[in-house]
Amino acid sequence: MDQVMALVTNAPSGGAISRRVTITGEPGDILLKPLYTGICGTDRGIIAGKLPFAYNPVGYDFLVLGHESICSVVESDVSGFKAGDLVVPMVRRPGKCLNCAAGRQDNCSDGDKHEAGITGKHGFMREQFRESSRYVVRVGDSSLSRTGVLTEPTKNVMKLFEVFSVISGRSIYPTPDYSFQGKHAWIIGTGSEGFLFSFMAREQGFDTFMTNRHSVDEGRLGIMDQFGINFVDYSRDFDTAVKDIDLLIDTSGDPTTILRFTQRVRQNGIVFLFGTNGRAPDGAMSGVMVDHLVEKNITIAGSVDGAKRHYEQAVSYISKWTHEHPRAMSALITNEEPASSVDPFKRGNSNGIKTIISWK
Numbered sequence: 001m002d003q004v005m006a007l008v009t010n011a012p013s014g015g016a017i018s019r020r021v022t023i024t025g026e027p028g029d030i031l032l033k034p035l036y037t038g039i040c041g042t043d044r045g046i047i048a049g050k051l052p053f054a055y056n057p058v059g060y061d062f063l064v065l066g067h068e069s070i071c072s073v074v075e076s077d078v079s080g081f082k083a084g085d086l087v088v089p090m091v092r093r094p095g096k097c098l099n100c101a102a103g104r105q106d107n108c109s110d111g112d113k114h115e116a117g118i119t120g121k122h123g124f125m126r127e128q129f130r131e132s133s134r135y136v137v138r139v140g141d142s143s144l145s146r147t148g149v150l151t152e153p154t155k156n157v158m159k160l161f162e163v164f165s166v167i168s169g170r171s172i173y174p175t176p177d178y179s180f181q182g183k184h185a186w187i188i189g190t191g192s193e194g195f196l197f198s199f200m201a202r203e204q205g206f207d208t209f210m211t212n213r214h215s216v217d218e219g220r221l222g223i224m225d226q227f228g229i230n231f232v233d234y235s236r237d238f239d240t241a242v243k244d245i246d247l248l249i250d251t252s253g254d255p256t257t258i259l260r261f262t263q264r265v266r267q268n269g270i271v272f273l274f275g276t277n278g279r280a281p282d283g284a285m286s287g288v289m290v291d292h293l294v295e296k297n298i299t300i301a302g303s304v305d306g307a308k309r310h311y312e313q314a315v316s317y318i319s320k321w322t323h324e325h326p327r328a329m330s331a332l333i334t335n336e337e338p339a340s341s342v343d344p345f346k347r348g349n350s351n352g353i354k355t356i357i358s359w360k
């Protein structure tokens with residue numbers, strides 16, 4: 001393949017530069033061009049050199065960044081895809097374990113999988129790349145050429161709610177009419193992933209609360225309002241406002257915060273850990289907390305990534321949400337930067353929700 005412009009790092013030491021790269025020998029029966037790529041905390045962590053598990057592909061002294069994208073097909077050697085189709089490439093490529101062999105590299109049991117832009121596979125922040133159609137998800141709704149960049153983070157949501165449905169089946173979890181009406185879902189964190197979890201909690205019928213340890217801007221409150229989501233600043237209101245949690249989803253990765261909210265989870269409740277922060281201070285679990293978990297049948301579960309069907313479900317829900325709440329979905333994308341600039345990475349702590357890079 002010819003040289004292409006790419007945003008690259010040197011994993012795991014970090015950094016981010018825009019430069020021309022030549023990448024040969026990547027398997028793939030379709031050629032893709034990103035329209036947009038998204039930036040998330042993982043990208044910022046890699047660039048800052050804070051994620052020691054990141055590594056360059058074999059034979060390269062760099063790693064092309066990026067695992068969130070919405071792409072257009074440039075050319076296809078397989079039926080089912082044609083030039084101009086919208087698609088989203090998956091992040092993980094299977095290793096050799098049984099879960100990977102079954103297409104469930106999201107549940108990889110030995111860590112031998114690879115992740116685009118993170119562990120040993122070049123990512124999607126480049127002008128074009130070849131990809132195997134097996135790992136490409138079709139986006140049939142042509143109006144998703146921008147919000148479709150949220151497919152990758154949304155597939156995490158779809159998997160987590162599938163695991164939720166398995167766990168919640170262990171007791172009579174729903175209300176007597178077998179809906180989740182009147183049940184309370186709390187989502188810790190007000191970043192893009194927190195919003196996507198909250199949207200799905202609303203879809204399931206939960207009374208849904210997003211929470212953070214500070215107030216949030218009008219933009220965030222406006223999105224919550226359109227989806228019927230409540231907001232609680234728990235630095236002011238913890239004792240009175242935080243109670244009767246049936247489903248708790250954490251995107252912060254902070255043990256102390258997680259344990260504090262878990263105290264307010266009620267019988268047969270479920271706590272999902274999604275956010276990760278290896279640098280967070282330790283949180284201490286008390287004997288009272290152990291009693292609380294045991295006596296109330298509370299389950300704590302971790303969930304990461306998603307399978308191809310979760311990407312497909314994500315596309316369906318993004319389509320639904322983009323049509324039902326177009327302003328809110330558009331407002332999730334607070335920053336758009338041209339691919340010619342690597343500056344977006346430097347504004348990591350701005351107050352925005354989702355930054356995307358335009359490759360058009």
Ligand SMILES: [Zn+2]
Pocket residue numbers: 094095096097098099100105107108109110111112113
């Ligand atoms: Zn595996």
